[in-house]
Amino acid sequence: MSQIEITIHPDNFNHFVPKLSKVRTRVPMVMGGSGAGKSVAVAQILLLTRVVQEGQSGLALRKYETDVRRSIFPLLKSVITRFGLRKYFKINTTRMHFQFAPNDAEIYCLGASDPESLKSITAEGSPLNWAWLEEANQFKLSDFREIQRRIRGYTPYPKQFWMTFNPVSKLHWLKTELIDKEEPGVRLYKYTYKDNMFLSDDDREILENLKLTSPSDYRVYALGEWGEPSAGLVFPQYQTITESVWNLIPRDAETIFGIDWGYNTPSAVAEYKIVRQPKGLPEIFARQVLYKAGLLTDDIIRVVKPLVKGSYVYCDNAEPDRIQQLREVGILAKPWDKDILTSIDFCKRLSLYVLGKDFENELQNYRWIQGTDKVDRNTPNHLIDTFKGAVWTHLRNNASYKLMPLSYK
Ligand SMILES: Nc1ncnc2c1ncn2[C@@H]1O[C@H](COP(=O)(O)OP(=O)(O)O)[C@@H](O)[C@H]1O
Ligand SMILES: [Mg+2]
Numbered sequence: 001m002s003q004i005e006i007t008i009h010p011d012n013f014n015h016f017v018p019k020l021s022k023v024r025t026r027v028p029m030v031m032g033g034s035g036a037g038k039s040v041a042v043a044q045i046l047l048l049t050r051v052v053q054e055g056q057s058g059l060a061l062r063k064y065e066t067d068v069r070r071s072i073f074p075l076l077k078s079v080i081t082r083f084g085l086r087k088y089f090k091i092n093t094t095r096m097h098f099q100f101a102p103n104d105a106e107i108y109c110l111g112a113s114d115p116e117s118l119k120s121i122t123a124e125g126s127p128l129n130w131a132w133l134e135e136a137n138q139f140k141l142s143d144f145r146e147i148q149r150r151i152r153g154y155t156p157y158p159k160q161f162w163m164t165f166n167p168v169s170k171l172h173w174l175k176t177e178l179i180d181k182e183e184p185g186v187r188l189y190k191y192t193y194k195d196n197m198f199l200s201d202d203d204r205e206i207l208e209n210l211k212l213t214s215p216s217d218y219r220v221y222a223l224g225e226w227g228e229p230s231a232g233l234v235f236p237q238y239q240t241i242t243e244s245v246w247n248l249i250p251r252d253a254e255t256i257f258g259i260d261w262g263y264n265t266p267s268a269v270a271e272y273k274i275v276r277q278p279k280g281l282p283e284i285f286a287r288q289v290l291y292k293a294g295l296l297t298d299d300i301i302r303v304v305k306p307l308v309k310g311s312y313v314y315c316d317n318a319e320p321d322r323i324q325q326l327r328e329v330g331i332l333a334k335p336w337d338k339d340i341l342t343s344i345d346f347c348k349r350l351s352l353y354v355l356g357k358d359f360e361n362e363l364q365n366y367r368w369i370q371g372t373d374k375v376d377r378n379t380p381n382h383l384i385d386t387f388k389g390a391v392w393t394h395l396r397n398n399a400s401y402k403l404m405p406l407s408y409k
Pocket of ligand 1: 012013014033034035036037038039040041164196198199200
């Protein structure tokens with residue numbers, strides 16, 4: 001191994017970086033507010049100490065590959081450039097791969113939602129020492145376990161699983177499963193925007209303004225404290241996704257539709273992609289297709305018919321003649337089963353990813369009436385009804401899900 005001399009001026013680092021770089025615990029959780037310098041710090045530490053000084057290879061991960069290309073790959077590249085190390089690195093942009101020529105240590109940038117790429121890289125045989133789960137709150141616990149399984153075997157340095165994240169909810173598995181259950185090797189390092197001397201005034205102002213505009217966001221993103229579950233929300237845990245994430249859903253995911261009839265109120269149509277998991281419940285990706293008042297059944301058919309292509313379409317059971325009308329034009333329409341509490345109980349355990357403003361709006365407002373087990377029906381719930389109706393009816397009637405325990409703790 002050829003030796004090179006690299007010196008970087010300490011002004012390039014936030015105050016917490018030198019100490020953090022010495023951390024050798026198995027799962028360093030770098031959490032806190034946004035704009036704290038967490039991501040830059042971990043990128044610097046992994047590149048300079050693990051890769052350059054120690055020759056350790058590893059995985060830089062985001063949940064979704066599109067985000068890898070947009071965030072973690074360019075971030076690592078910019079740190080390399082800034083430190084004048086560009087000439088020592090072989091960078092393959094297509095594969096999002098770095099190799100540090102003097103010691104051959106490698107970084108693979110990957111999306112964890114593609115277990116095949118994870119498998120193929122870890123099968124290549126280069127011993128991996130570390131993984132970095134950037135925006136770890138977007139991962140699932142099962143993703144983390146899979147990553148842990150992939151990084152094993154003998155290496156001269158202790159293996160590390162770095163995580164960077166905002167503490168979005170105290171019900172998140174990062175807290176309930178790893179921190180609260182004292183998973184061995186877990187240690188917390190918390191920073192906020194006040195620790196980041198490089199933050200622009202504009203960014204600082206945006207964070208400080210949250211205090212007035214959104215106290216719950218201020219708590220998480222400025223103070224870096226665990227988010228409280230939104231009081232009384234029926235579905236507090238869902239994630240919004242973008243069109244590009246929707247387009248990444250595997251082609252073979254099962255597709256169903258749900259229709260809640262309206263006329264004075266909006267008629268709502270949603271498309272659901274059911275992504276099976278090796279274990280446990282499937283993930284549900286939901287896309288709002290239609291949300292409009294004053295539509296006749298024919299209007300709805302015009303929108304839905306070209307989309308459904310042989311998929312089941314579960315409909316509000318209160319209007320059987322409208323369902324019949326759909327069947328007459330060849331749509332596989334069926335009434336959904338209705339049981340508000342049981343369907344909620346089931347649906348809230350599914351990981352839900354949502355695309356569509358009205359859908360988000362409904363989820364943000366759909367609450368329990370305080371102190372009861374009744375849902376407040378005064379906020380709009382048309383798309384939510386398609387979720388409970390279509391997804392619950394479909395999964396409960398599907399033989400492969402029969403064995404799922406229905407109790408919810
Ligand atoms: N060491 C650094 N050198 C230069 N700029 C930095 C450094 N650390 C952070 N920054 C700036 O602060 C911003 C926020 O840092 P980032 O690591 O993205 O915060 P977090 O991950 O905590 O949200 C970055 O976009 C960058 O502009
Ligand atoms: Mg970050």
